[in-house]
Amino acid sequence: MLRxxxxxxxxxxxxxxxxxxxxxxxxxxxxxKVDGKVRAFVRLIKERALEExxxxxxxxxxxxxxxxxxxxxIAIKDNICIKGVEVTCASKILAGYRxxxxxxxxxxxxxxxxIIMGLTNMDEFAMGSSTENSAYGPTRNPWSLDRVPGGSxxxxxxxxxxxxxxxxxxxxxxxxxxCPAAFCSIxxxxxxxxxxxxxxxxxxxxxxxxxxxxxxxxxxxxLLLSIIAGRDPKDSTTVNxxxxxxxxxxxxxxxxxxxxxxxxLFGEGTEPRVAEEVWKAIHLLEELGAKYEEVSMPSxxxxxxxxxxxxxxxxxxxxxxxxxxxxxxxxNAEGDWSKVYSKTREEGFGPxxxxxxxxxxxxxxxxxxxRYYLKALKVRSLIRNEYLSMLKKFDVIISPTMPTPPFExxxxxxxxxxxxxxxxxxxxxxxxxxxxxxxPCGFIDGLPVGLQVAGRFFEEAAILNVALAIETELKLYSxxxxxx
Ligand code: GLN
Numbered sequence: 208m209l210r211x212x213x214x215x216x217x218x219x220x221x222x223x224x225x226x227x228x229x230x231x232x233x234x235x236x237x238x239x240k241v242d243g244k245v246r247a248f249v250r251l252i253k254e255r256a257l258e259e260x261x262x263x264x265x266x267x268x269x270x271x272x273x274x275x276x277x278x279x280x281i282a283i284k285d286n287i288c289i290k291g292v293e294v295t296c297a298s299k300i301l302a303g304y305r306x307x308x309x310x311x312x313x314x315x316x317x318x319x320x321x322i323i324m325g326l327t328n329m330d331e332f333a334m335g336s337s338t339e340n341s342a343y344g345p346t347r348n349p350w351s352l353d354r355v356p357g358g359s360x361x362x363x364x365x366x367x368x369x370x371x372x373x374x375x376x377x378x379x380x381x382x383x384x385x386c387p388a389a390f391c392s393i394x395x396x397x398x399x400x401x402x403x404x405x406x407x408x409x410x411x412x413x414x415x416x417x418x419x420x421x422x423x424x425x426x427x428x429x430l431l432l433s434i435i436a437g438r439d440p441k442d443s444t445t446v447n448x449x450x451x452x453x454x455x456x457x458x459x460x461x462x463x464x465x466x467x468x469x470x471x472l473f474g475e476g477t478e479p480r481v482a483e484e485v486w487k488a489i490h491l492l493e494e495l496g497a498k499y500e501e502v503s504m505p506s507x508x509x510x511x512x513x514x515x516x517x518x519x520x521x522x523x524x525x526x527x528x529x530x531x532x533x534x535x536x537x538x539n540a541e542g543d544w545s546k547v548y549s550k551t552r553e554e555g556f557g558p559x560x561x562x563x564x565x566x567x568x569x570x571x572x573x574x575x576x577x578r579y580y581l582k583a584l585k586v587r588s589l590i591r592n593e594y595l596s597m598l599k600k601f602d603v604i605i606s607p608t609m610p611t612p613p614f615e616x617x618x619x620x621x622x623x624x625x626x627x628x629x630x631x632x633x634x635x636x637x638x639x640x641x642x643x644x645x646x647p648c649g650f651i652d653g654l655p656v657g658l659q660v661a662g663r664f665f666e667e668a669a670i671l672n673v674a675l676a677i678e679t680e681l682k683l684y685s686x687x688x689x690x691x
Contacts, residue, residue, distance in 0.1 A: 220278030227278030251325035274319030300555030310407020327362025357390030382633025385645035389608035389657025400640035404439035412521035448665035456668035459675035462496030472606030484649030514634035523567030608657035646674035
């Protein structure tokens with residue numbers, strides 16, 4: 208059961224071959240068995256999930272209509288709102304906060320009869336690349352328990368990799384879906400900006416982020432995307448794409464596909480063995496009829512700096528609302544409101560979040576605004592334009608997802624710059640707004656390597672198609688971590 212794909216599970220539940228309740232029980236049993244070691248989940252909602260499962264089983268018994276996710280368990284990142292369920296962004300400051308509404312993605316999953324199992328660990332407010340910046344402590348990589356699962360959606364990725372859930376949702380502001388997907392050897396997709404509603408996603412940097420699907424196979428990832436994508440009147444940045452995402456276009460057929468391979472994304476800091484694995488996959492695609500060309504995208508060398516100025520600026524503004532009055536935690540403080548406010552923020556936020564609020568506030572302050580924030584916006588346009596012109600000549604852009612295999616817990620967390628450097632290959636895509644997927648492409652000494660495919664606005668089908676070709680050749684989904 209634990210090895211079945213979401214598409215198979217849903218079909219079996221719909222056709223009465225297995226009960227949704229049994230499916231749910233099996234996955235919670237797996238959680239009970241391995242999550243003490245992995246620590247992917249921060250909150251389980253078993254009672255609700257079982258109620259849902261029973262409702263679905265009754266519908267099956269009455270031969271009623273069921274949705275595309277009938278009975279499929281799904282893990283959700285701890286920054287996506289479920290009505291009445293505590294959500295904390297892995298931060299002390301939100302402790303006890305229960306949103307009064309469902310995020311649109313949650314409502315869409317429920318409408319297709321998917322079952323949410325619980326919320327997964329993450330870097331506090333999605334700030335990080337390792338899931339170590341969490342008030343709950345780190346999640347561990349199922350492939351090697353002393354290493355990080357990547358971040359910030361590390362709990363979601365680890366849950367899927369360790370067979371605790373067939374599907375998960377993450378959010379990706381600068382790589383937070385693709386990084387942990389690469390480090391845990393699963394598939395993770397950041398949709399085109401505006402393709403998936405952010406209503407009910409607790410904001411970090413609104414102009415960069417999207418919620419996206421994570422799964423063990425490309426097909427499952429595509430299925431979940433097809434359910435959450437599309438315009439939502441509650442998020443005015445969403446649109447109905449020119450052509451709606453069509454699952455049937457994801458066939459793994461790459462004959463004639465034109466691939467750009469930018470040398471900047473194999474730059475300094477890229478471990479040669481990672482580059483080697485990615486190149487092997489590119490040559491595989493060539494054998495299957497794709498054509499590649501090495502190219503240069505000179506503006507990419509500014510991407511990391513640009514990203515961090517914009518992300519921190521937006522974060523400093525978005526996180527101003529946590530004042531101890533409206534949400535969650537309030538410190539015990541005497542005196543006027545400003546003392547309560549300061550003490551709440553001092554005790555409630557972790558060190559990385561504070562660092563970013565301070566830097567972001569500085570970048571936006573009078574006198575420095577033009578020098579940092581405005582300049583970053585201009586460079587962002589250059590990067591975006593470079594992507595658009597590259598994607599006129601080529602169908603997709605391929606690179607490593609991460610420059611190295613998963614690193615050890617504790618290795619980088621005290622050195623923020625070395626952590627930020629991990630994001631060099633993922634952030635450009637968020638600045639440009641285009642979609643990108645990470646697909647497993649190899650292992651180095653037992654540690655996963657991911658390959659990133661980026662493509663044109665709203666052409667998720669095209670990048671998933673290339674990812675599927677790689678998956679079909681390498682079949683890495685059949686490899687399992689030994690955590691037991
Ligand atoms: N690691 C990046 C950051 O810390 C990306 C995080 C994300 O995508 N949420 O900002």
